[in-house]
Amino acid sequence: MPPEPRPSSSFAIEVPRALLDRARAGERAAFEQVYRWFERPVYTLALRICGDREEASEVLQDTMLKVIDRIGHFRGDSPFWGWLRQIAVNEALMRLRKAKQQPEAHDPLLDEREDDRAPPPPAAADAAALQRALAVLHPTTRSVLWLYHAEGYTHEEIAALMERTTSFSKSQLARGTRRLRALLEPDPRLMEESAHA
Template sequence: MTVAMTAVDPSPAVAPRPRSSFAIDVPASLLDRARRGEHAALEQLFRWFERPVFTLAMRLCGDRDDAADVLQDTMLKVFGNIGSFRGGSPFWGWLRQVAVNEALQKLRKRRLLSDELPMGEHEFEDFAPPPAAAADAAALSRAMNKLPSSTRSVLWLYHAEGYTHEEIADLMQRTPSFSKSQLARGSRRLRALLETPQEAVRG
């Protein structure tokens, strides 16, 4: 008797994409008022998205002053072009895209996007989730700031914002293999930093 064999996919299961902190449902009525330039509506949008934009900019740029600049530039660009937003996709996704582009542009101007962990000859993707110690926001912030700018950006966009490697490659004007390699090396380096006594990480 012949027994049918079922092929087993050796690739690891794909983890669900994280929910972005930008994922705020904005009422259509509020957007309509903002398009008309109502100050109260624009102020409401600013209050809702101020923290997500600043946090993303801080994680990518690693500097509070640069993050504040990115926040200001993002909001000016979004509010200046809000009349062109037609609602074909969520407003928060459009705003997040502007914020990411502004943060990466800041890194390009400072020539920091070439700052990355070197790629080995035999890289592999690190499918493990961020280490449990990442729940400590202060420790995570210190450890993230120890990483090169490009590596830090890949880690945050992938793990926190749910971008795919193809999307990250497009944003950073690199290749998907670059994103995968930086994710693997960055994840291992981040875990090592978070497992290090905090006095050493602060140094």
């Protein structure tokens, strides 16, 4: 069986070399263009990791300030978007760590065994339902799910970013997937009851 293809990141925007050179030279219009192109992916990533619009806005601003400050250090041996995404992820995870979230309470829905690597259920196509379900998840679990499924990070990369083990990343992915399934898939008993009503 061939390996599952990695998702394409919303950050995967090719930035012309000339624009990067202008930004390195300190040209304000070039920075504004970079900001406009990456504002939505950075904000979305931060919102998914932090779970709070105000925190996401702060991450966006801090990320872009760091990009402006460090663009002269970008060597160009990898895509610019990957470099910028790494800054955004680090900023969001740093805010998550600072928030000192309470430990996740035990959830009996997580005791069910499911395929840990399976993508979220088909109902996830409903963006509003997915957003509500993600908001219920513990921030760490939500972060792992987003980094793995939406951004295409491997468990090894997530473990390094979160300063945890690979097995921690895998268990959080399994936990989050099971929880999302429980939240997004309709309860067959309720559907049967409504059909007979």
